[in-house]
Every structure is written in structure tokens, then in C-alpha cells.
Amino acid sequence: QFTEFHPELDWFTIKGEHVEVHYHNGAERTAKVVAKIADEVWEPICSLYDYEPDKVHYVIKDIDDYSNGATYFFDNKIEIWTSALDFDLRGTHNWLRNVISHEFTHMVQIQAAMKLSRSVPAVFLQMINYQEERRPDLLYGYPNYVISYPIATVNVPAWFAEGTAQYMRQEFDYDNWDSHRDMILRSYVLDGNMLTWNEMGVFGKTSLGNESVYNSGFALTRYIAQKYGEDKISEITKKLGKLGNFTIDAAFEDVLGKDGNEIYTEWQNYLVEDYTKRTEKIKSNLVEGEKIADKGFGNFYPTFRKDGKKIYYISNKSSDYFSPSSIFEYDIETKEEKALVGGVRSTYSWIPGQNKILYSKITEDNPDWYNVHDLFIYDIDEDDEIRLTNNLRANQPNISNDGSKIVFIFQKDGTTNLGVVDIDGSNFNALTNFSNGEQVYNPKFSNDDSFIIFDYSYHQTRDIAKVNTDGTGYEFVIKTEKDERNPVFDKNGNIIYASDETGIYNIYSFNPSTKEKKQLTNVIGGAFMPDVNDDGELTYSGYTSTGYKIFYIKNEEQKEVIPTASYVWRKNPPLDMSKPKGDIDQFDIASLKNFNDYETPEYTKTKYSGAFSSLTFFPFIRFDNYNTENTFWQRIKPGLYVTSNDMLNR
Incomplete structure (x- = not known):
């Protein structure tokens, strides 16, 4: 559905120096920013690979609550969904800067690796065989088997394609080796659970498996650039385009003098030694509590029930992906658990004094079948679900302590804001009025319901901010160069939150009055999404090499944390060195890094009148033995498939 054309929308086009951007009504801000970014990153990315594509068409969509980018490198088309990646x-980075540079790097790098031009994606070898019986009253007999084997003209393995796209130009700093990426690789390395060389070449069929290919690819690309030189990325790409090279091992041999397994083993051995040394202090003071839910790789948003005796959480359990998750209940005393509500992936909140739970979920029961978030309440006693909002794009809800209001995030044209409705879903009011791609997350009411606390991001990482329930008094509460997220309140009004202050996410408490801060966990993986009961006990979602699990940690254990027993963070891993290609100084990197996307050039908007990809050719050679009297050479039938597509898939 995400690639379908939507004729009910009005579509427009704006043109930049190198690109055309096609968008529908309601997505104009995003389209202008995309055109600006696409032209700004064009030359630096092309320069790295010594390759420049033809004009690129961007298609912008703000139809579904779906976040992604997709590059059609044979068609010179890139599709961008405006919703920022959460x-x-x-980690959190500026969505449009990141995704445009990522997808355009795909376009350049993959086209540079093609053995022929982008007009010839593959050559087919085909064979058609028929049943022995021939009937004169039929024009053709019935084929009993058909073989069609494509010989692709591009063979870039998944890890290298995604690794280079995340690398883009490292000077941009639109994507970087942040604490999330380090957490995933570190956990794999220390548990002896790294993807193998062959596993890195294909995506992993699960949410975690797919991301592991991205993660490992980015890490290995950085290793090659730092140890052997950034120019080797371009040289390997070009060698993949050599007619006789059908594996990246062959390209490695040509450029690095070593095959893939040698490079992989060299990189793996370095990582094991390096991560082992940098985590020694943590291992001497590990404070993580008890793992209470470890089935599945997506266990999130744990919360205590009011009496503190039960913990609720979201889990994907045996599913291969995050999205088919449910709400589960865990009894701390009996250690038994049960499923409560299925099909829920968002945060959730109990209505005070009632056995009803509020959450958000994506539904397509909307005009034109748009997939967007809305608010629902599930009555556990009556086994009944009620939809509260319609097409509001409301997500991550939280109920006020008096049970009268719901706060949530909602999005439009690539920007998220805070909204509030009454407990029955009526009387919508926007609490914030961001309009330039700002992102907010995880709103929570204060103990007295006078203000909302939430995560905020625009460029890199997140900070913690607040706003009064009437929309006034917006200000930052915790703002550093590090990432702070997932704030909640304890009974005394202290903020309990997650931060990567040491390079690893841990749980902290912060007293807004005294500014006193305490570290409450000391983990090797990562600790996120905390909740605290009235006894000071914590529950959180902790990352391990097999995904996110739910942990429970008592008050006394939290006091065992030694803040100096921390991780040795490396700012420019893996080798903390650079061997640049030497071309970057010709570009104004300072302005690219310190961008201002609040302002965009003036573009002339025209109604979309149709734009087609250039012709694509698929030659084939077919062995067709329908006529048994034909000679061998008469049965050889060459041919050609020719295609072209409208950029909007009309």
C-alpha cells in the first residue's frame, strides 16, 4: 500500500538544480527542505565516488504513519515518507538530513558499481519446454516448465550498500556512530554473537536481523575507511562494476589484496579485544537487576500497577518483527505472566480507578485507507475496545493522574507536536506549535497534572523539556550534548530517565529543585524506558545481544552503582583515526554541518503533469523447443523487454 498512487490528492512539482521533487498537498514544507538538502549534498557525495547520476526525482509522502526512504536506482527515483524515524x-538524528543523504548515497554508490548502465539492470537466460503432445487445432501447446534466470548487472552486498549509505560523507554528521549503534555491535561482540561474513551479505528476515546488517555494515565500512583509507570505499565500489567480479571478495582482492574473510577476521579480532578492554570497569560493578521477561527481542515500556506488585509491558514474543506486539502482565510475587491486549505497539496508560487501558495503534479504517495512529481504550472486564479518535495521527498517549485528560503526540508534514483531549477523545487542543521538523516523544503528566514532560529533538540526540497543560511555559529541563530520553516521575517529583552520558544508556534520577543527579544502573548493553513504584523499585527495558528484555531492580541494588566504573567511550570508532580521500575541502562543510533548514529557497510550484523514468531494457535469450522440427539454432530466440514508469506509479 505504501507505494500506491493516491489520486484523491493534488500533486505538485518543484525543481532544484539537480532534482525534481513531487509532493501532494499538505507536504509542501517537507518538499522544500528535501529540494534544498538534495542539492546541497549532491556534489560532496558524487565526489566521493567520482560518479554523478542524471537528474533525480524525489517523491514525498505524508499519507501514512510510516517512516522510510526507498531508492529506485534504475529509475533515478527516491521516495521519502515525511514521518521522522523513531x-x-x-539513535535520533535530523530525519530529512539523514534520509536524503542516505538514499542519495545509495543512488550514487550502486550506480557507480553497475557493470553496464542503469538502463540494463539484468540479462535473462530462459528456457521453455512443452508437453510432448502437439495438437494442430491449438496455436501453442502447453508448457510443462519455464526457466528464467536473471544475470544481474549489479551485485552490491547488503552490508556494503547500507554501510556506505550510513557513512555517506562522515563530515556531514547527519548519521554517526551513536550510542545505539555502539550498543548493538558491542553486545554482539562481547557475547560472541556477531553476524558471520556470509550473514552480513543478506538481510536477516526479522526487525533485529535486518538492523544488524545495517549496523555491522556501517561498522565495517568505518573500519575500512579508517585503516585502509576512505578512497578504498570508492575503489571497491568501482571494482564491483568489473565484468569479471561477481562477489565483493573479488573486489576486496583487487583493492585491498585480501579477500572478505581475511578482512572480516581482522576486524572481528580487533573488536573483541577493544570492547573487552573498554568494558572492564563495568563488569566489576554490574548493576542491572533481575531479568523478568526475555522471550522475544522487542520488550518495551514496562510500567508498575499502582500497588507496585505487577509490571506491564509491550512484547513481540515469538514474532519476527516489532509491530505485532501485545500488552502483557507480570506478577512480581508469583513470576507468572499473561497476555492482556493484542495488536498494541505504543505506550499505554491505565485509567485511574478503572480496569481500562488506553493505547494507540495503527488502523487503516480511515478515509482512503490511510494507515495512521489513533487512540483506543480497552475494557478488560468487558473485553471491549473503543476507538476514541479518528484520523488524528495520535500516538504515545498518557492519562492525567486525575483521569480526565489524555496527552499524546501527533504529526503532520514531518513535524510532531503535543496534543491533549478529554478522556472520551473530545476537545482536541494542540499544546505545542512546532512547524519545522521538530520532534517530540513520550509525553507524561507531572504528579499534580500541571505540566507535561517529554523528549525533544531537532538535530542530534534528544533532550528533556516541559510545557504547561495550557500550552504555556515551554522550556528545557535537561539539555546537554548527550542523549536524554524517556522521563517519568517518582512519587517525590524526581525525574527518572535514560541517558547515554557514559556512552552507554543507563537510568538516572534528577531532582529539578536541587539539580542533584544519581546513576541508578550500570549495564553493558543499555537501559531505557524506566518506571518507578512508590518503594523506589525500578523496571526498565534493557538491551542485550538478543534484543530488548524487561528488568526489575530493587531499591537497595540501585545504591551499589559506582559512577566511575564506567565505559571508555571512543568518539571516532573503531580506530579513532581518519584517512580522508582528500576531496572534502573543496566543499563548504561548515554550512552543511551547521545547517539552517528553517529557511529554504523560493521554489516555483507547478501542478504535477507526469514524469517518467528513462527506458529500461531487459535483453533475453530464450531456448524455445515448441517446434520439434526446428534445429538447435532455430530454437534460440533473442528478445528484449522494455519498461518505463511514471514517478507516482499512476
Whole structure:
């Protein structure tokens, strides 16, 4: 559905120096920013690979609550969804700067690796055989088997394609080796659970498996650039385009003098030694509590029930992906658990004094079948679900302590804001009015319901901010160069939150009055999404090499943390060195890094009148033995498939 054309929308086009951007009504801000970014990153990325594509068409969509980018490198088309990525296996970066540079790097790098031009994606070898019986009253007999084997003209393995796309130009700093990426690789390395060389070449069929290919690819690309030189990325790409090279091992041999397994083993051995040394202090003071839910790789948003005796959480359990998750209940005393509500992936909140739970979920029961978030309440006693909002794009809800209001995030044109409705879903009011791609997350009411606390991000990482329930008094509460997220309140009004202050996410408490801060966990993986009961006991979602699990940690154990027993963070891993290609100084990197996307050039908007990809050719050679009297050479039938597509898939 995400690639379908939507004729009910009005579509427009704006043109930049190198690109055309096609978008529908309601997505104009994003389209202008995309055009600006696409032109700004064009030359630096092309320069790295010594390759420049033809004009690129961007298609912008703000139709579904779906976040992604997709590059059609044979068609010179890139599709961008405006919703910013909020993914538990990635850090937070400016969405459009990141995704445009990522997808355009795909376009350049993959086209540079093609053995022929982008007009010839593959050559087919085909064979058609028929049943022995021939009937004169039929034009053709019935084929009993058809073989069609494509010989692709591009063979870039998944890890290298995604590794280089994340590397883009490292000077941009639109994507970097952040604490999430380090957490995933570190956990794999220390548990002896790294992807093998062959596993890195294909995506992993699960949310965690797919992301592990991205993660490992980015790490190995950085290793090659730092140890052997950034120019080797371009040289390997070009060698993949050599007619006789059908594996990246062959390209490695040509450029690095070593095959893939040698490079992989060299990199793996370095990582094991390096991560082992940098985590020694943590291992001497590990404070993580008890793991109470470890089935599945997506266990999130644990919360205590009011009496503190039960913990609720979201889990994907045996599912291969994050999205088919449910709400589960865990009894701390009996250690038994049960499923409560299925099909829920968002945060959730109990209505005070009632056995009803509020959450958000994506539904397509909307005009034109748009997939967007809305608010629902599930009555556990009556086994009944009620939809509260319609097409509001409301997510991550939280109920006020008096049970009268719901706060949530909602999005439009690539920007998220805070909204509030009454407990029955009526009387919508926007609490914030961001309009330039700002992102907010995880709103929570204060203990007295006078203000909302939440995560905020625009460029890199997140900070913690607050706003009064009437929309006034917006200000930052915790703002550093590090990442602070997932704030909640304890009974005394202290803020309990997650931060990567040491390079590893841990749980902290912060007293807003005294500014006193305490570290409450000391983990090797990562600790996120905390909740605290009235006894000071914590529950949180902790990352391990097999995904996110739920942990429970008592008050006394939290006091065992030694803040100096911390991780040795490396700012420019893996080798903390650079061997640049030498071309970057010709570009104004300072302005690219310190961008201002609040302002965009003036573009002339025209109604979309149709734009087609250039012709694509698929030659084939077919062995067709329908006529048994034909000679061998008469049965050889060459041919050609020719295609072209409208950029909007009309």
C-alpha cells in the first residue's frame, strides 16, 4: 500500500538544480527542505565516488504513519515518507538530513558499481519446454516448465550498500556512530554473537536481523575507511562494476589484496579485544537487576500497577518483527505472566480507578485507507475496545493522574507536536506549535497534572523539556550534548530517565529543585524506558545481544552503582583515526554541518503533469523447443523487454 498512487490528492512539482521533487498537498514544507538538502549534498557525495547520476526525482509522502526512504536506482527515483524515524534500534538524528543523504548515497554508490548502465539492470537466460503432445487445432501447446534466470548487472552486498549509505560523507554528521549503534555491535561482540561474513551479505528476515546488517555494515565500512583509507570505499565500489567480479571478495582482492574473510577476521579480532578492554570497569560493578521477561527481542515500556506488585509491558514474543506486539502482565510475587491486549505497539496508560487501558495503534479504517495512529481504550472486564479518535495521527498517549485528560503526540508534514483531549477523545487542543521538523516523544503528566514532560529533538540526540497543560511555559529541563530520553516521575517529583552520558544508556534520577543527579544502573548493553513504584523499585527495558528484555531492580541494588566504573567511550570508532580521500575541502562543510533548514529557497510550484523514468531494457535469450522440427539454432530466440514508469506509479 505504501507505494500506491493516491489520486484523491493534488500533486505538485518543484525543481532544484539537480532534482525534481513531487509532493501532494499538505507536504509542501517537507518538499522544500528535501529540494534544498538534495542539492546541497549532491556534489560532496558524487565526489566521493567520482560518479554523478542524471537528474533525480524525489517523491514525498505524508499519507501514512510510516517512516522510510526507498531508492529506485534504475529509475533515478527516491521516495521519502515525511514521518521522522523513531526506531528503538537507532539513535535520533535530523530525519530529512539523514534520509536524503542516505538514499542519495545509495543512488550514487550502486550506480557507480553497475557493470553496464542503469538502463540494463539484468540479462535473462530462459528456457521453455512443452508437453510432448502437439495438437494442430491449438496455436501453442502447453508448457510443462519455464526457466528464467536473471544475470544481474549489479551485485552490491547488503552490508556494503547500507554501510556506505550510513557513512555517506562522515563530515556531514547527519548519521554517526551513536550510542545505539555502539550498543548493538558491542553486545554482539562481547557475547560472541556477531553476524558471520556470509550473514552480513543478506538481510536477516526479522526487525533485529535486518538492523544488524545495517549496523555491522556501517561498522565495517568505518573500519575500512579508517585503516585502509576512505578512497578504498570508492575503489571497491568501482571494482564491483568489473565484468569479471561477481562477489565483493573479488573486489576486496583487487583493492585491498585480501579477500572478505581475511578482512572480516581482522576486524572481528580487533573488536573483541577493544570492547573487552573498554568494558572492564563495568563488569566489576554490574548493576542491572533481575531479568523478568526475555522471550522475544522487542520488550518495551514496562510500567508498575499502582500497588507496585505487577509490571506491564509491550512484547513481540515469538514474532519476527516489532509491530505485532501485545500488552502483557507480570506478577512480581508469583513470576507468572499473561497476555492482556493484542495488536498494541505504543505506550499505554491505565485509567485511574478503572480496569481500562488506553493505547494507540495503527488502523487503516480511515478515509482512503490511510494507515495512521489513533487512540483506543480497552475494557478488560468487558473485553471491549473503543476507538476514541479518528484520523488524528495520535500516538504515545498518557492519562492525567486525575483521569480526565489524555496527552499524546501527533504529526503532520514531518513535524510532531503535543496534543491533549478529554478522556472520551473530545476537545482536541494542540499544546505545542512546532512547524519545522521538530520532534517530540513520550509525553507524561507531572504528579499534580500541571505540566507535561517529554523528549525533544531537532538535530542530534534528544533532550528533556516541559510545557504547561495550557500550552504555556515551554522550556528545557535537561539539555546537554548527550542523549536524554524517556522521563517519568517518582512519587517525590524526581525525574527518572535514560541517558547515554557514559556512552552507554543507563537510568538516572534528577531532582529539578536541587539539580542533584544519581546513576541508578550500570549495564553493558543499555537501559531505557524506566518506571518507578512508590518503594523506589525500578523496571526498565534493557538491551542485550538478543534484543530488548524487561528488568526489575530493587531499591537497595540501585545504591551499589559506582559512577566511575564506567565505559571508555571512543568518539571516532573503531580506530579513532581518519584517512580522508582528500576531496572534502573543496566543499563548504561548515554550512552543511551547521545547517539552517528553517529557511529554504523560493521554489516555483507547478501542478504535477507526469514524469517518467528513462527506458529500461531487459535483453533475453530464450531456448524455445515448441517446434520439434526446428534445429538447435532455430530454437534460440533473442528478445528484449522494455519498461518505463511514471514517478507516482499512476
